[in-house]
Amino acid sequence: MKKAVVLVSGGMDSAVTLAIARTEGFECFALSVNYGQRHESELQAADRVCAMLGAAAHKEVRVDLRSFGGSALTADIAVPELPTSGIPVTYVPARNTIMLSVALSWAEVLGAQDVFCGVNAVDYSGYPDCRPEYIKAFELMANLATQAGVEGNALRIRTPIIALSKADIVREGLRLGVDFAQTVSCYQADAAGLACGKCDACRLRADGFRSAGVPDSTRYVAH
Numbered sequence: 001m002k003k004a005v006v007l008v009s010g011g012m013d014s015a016v017t018l019a020i021a022r023t024e025g026f027e028c029f030a031l032s033v034n035y036g037q038r039h040e041s042e043l044q045a046a047d048r049v050c051a052m053l054g055a056a057a058h059k060e061v062r063v064d065l066r067s068f069g070g071s072a073l074t075a076d077i078a079v080p081e082l083p084t085s086g087i088p089v090t091y092v093p094a095r096n097t098i099m100l101s102v103a104l105s106w107a108e109v110l111g112a113q114d115v116f117c118g119v120n121a122v123d124y125s126g127y128p129d130c131r132p133e134y135i136k137a138f139e140l141m142a143n144l145a146t147q148a149g150v151e152g153n154a155l156r157i158r159t160p161i162i163a164l165s166k167a168d169i170v171r172e173g174l175r176l177g178v179d180f181a182q183t184v185s186c187y188q189a190d191a192a193g194l195a196c197g198k199c200d201a202c203r204l205r206a207d208g209f210r211s212a213g214v215p216d217s218t219r220y221v222a223h
Helices: 012-023 041-053 095-110 132-145 166-175 200-212
Strands: 002-007 026-034 057-062 114-116 156-158
Touching: 002 012, 002 095, 012 026, 012 041, 012 114, 012 166, 026 041, 026 095, 026 114, 041 057, 095 114, 095 132, 132 156, 166 200
Parallel strands: 002 026, 002 114, 026 057, 114 156
Antiparallel strands: none
């Protein structure tokens, strides 16, 4: 089987991305990054997702972005519970660049030419590192900066859900057998992984289920 590294956060988008990679016939080496985010329940969800979807291996790497702060996910800054304009304070500076670089390193070691990432540029929070032009630029850099790339073993950054709506992501996940109840998307989930139902991530997720016309399987905190 072809090998691929798949970034798995524990959320719905990366779960569907892993399911797609498996369906395409890849032996999937799942990578989660503990970057000092607000809660570890999404990392626990990543374990569940990898087991559920048959990852060949699951590695968790620690990169301490909390030491820099600068985001509501890595510092003592309140997570907005109402829509905001511009790039929100939940943006973590350079997070996807860091995570893709770590994934790229593992891919070279494994001899994998494909790195899967669950970024989405349709129903998303407006983060600059989720856009197609960013992914294209990173892939170009990856092939300039690695032994694999310069020796002709081109590396590909695969983003199979980048152009899908949240509703389409829900439909695709259900088609591929993803149990969304096992995933955690909330920016401020509690220790048990229960979602707040108010943050941007929760709103986008709920709208996806609603637009897809299927029951929302998210586990919410009782209000």
